[in-house]
Amino acid sequence: MAESVPILVGVDGSRSSNEAVRWAAATAERRHAPLHIVDAAFVEGRSGVPIGLPPAYLEEQEPERRRLLSDAATIAENAASAGALTISTELVPGNPSRVLVELSSAAQMVVVGSRGHGEITGGLVGSVSIAVAAHADCPVAVIREPSADRATSGDAVVVGVDGTPNSEPAIEEAFIEASLRGVELTAVHAWSDVSLSALRPHEPTFHWPTIQEREQAALSESLGGFADDYPDVTVRNVVVKDRPVDSLVELAAGAQLLVVGSRGRGGFARMLLGSTSRALLHRTTCPILIVRN
Structure with a gap:
């Protein structure tokens, strides 16, 4: 880890944003990294007036946004133990x-x-968080409102493999x-990304004990190789037959963090977010870290 490279957090004053801070x-x-808090907004003299809003709108924006940034910095200071x-x-x-x-x-x-x-779309994950998760050059953490209270209460980090x-x-x-x-790592691997319910268990190609081994x-x-680099981390391996999203959601329900790649084994290079990572963004209740691959 490069300790001088910052953790970047985007804010807008919403409850979800405050939890992210x-x-x-x-x-x-x-x-041991610096924290950089960013608010992106229309600012007088540097932005055009959004359609349908009066010119005075921008005059009121900058002081309000700077107050928002100050409040976010206070939240961060209080969160740093x-x-x-x-x-x-x-x-x-x-x-x-x-x-x-x-x-x-x-x-x-x-x-x-x-x-x-x-x-106001009614979705569990907003357009900004999806866009950033899809396009950012570094890992992106998406935080739900209850997640800050759970950030130190879970007993594991869960990763999809x-x-x-x-x-x-x-x-x-x-x-x-x-x-x-200082928690356990639960590594989850599914044999198939799709449901195998239609496959008859007695077929020669399906002998689960052999496949599981x-x-x-x-x-x-x-x-x-990673376990050798982090000998302090206890690892629990979980292998499931299919439907990795369901297993990851279940195991992450009591976890501190869920970590997944942006694209899985079936993802095309041109896909910015694979089906698994996109589904997890909408379904998981704990913080999720999307890592570019």
Whole structure:
């Protein structure tokens, strides 16, 4: 970990954003990294007036957004247990998702709330968090409102492992987080990404004990080098037949963090978010870290 590279958190004053600030502050403190708090907004003299709003709108925006940044910095200070966290703030004119993606190249992690102000689609995850998770150059943590209270109460970090090199960046981040938090790492591997309910158990190609033994070996091989680098982390291997999303959601329900790659073994290079990571963004209730692969 590059200790001088900041943890970046995007804020907008929503409850979800405030939880993201608390989570980001705790993460930055564990990683001995500075915390950079960013608010992207329309600012007088540097942005055009949004359609349908009076010209005076921008005159009121900048002081309000700077107050929001100050409040976020106070939240971060209170969340840092040792009180030694380096915090900086920045007001950047522009679209929030575009700004955060542009700044992600100079961050070790971007943290966003699951939904901000103005998210009226009814979805569990807002458009900004999905866009940042899909396009950022570094890992992206998406935080739901209850997650800050659970950030130190769970007993594990959970990581999805598909048995291909695509999983390696996520595995490394998961070991880092488990080591820093002093908790167990639960590694989950599914033999199939699709439901096998239509496959008759007596067919010669389906002998689950044999398949399970083979997949356990493949999972251990995927984790081996990382386990050597982090001997302090206890690892629990979980192999399931199919439907990795269901298993990950279930195991992450009591976890501190869920870590997955942006694309799985079936993901095309042009896909920015695979079906598994996208589904988990909408279904998981704990903080989720999407790692570019």
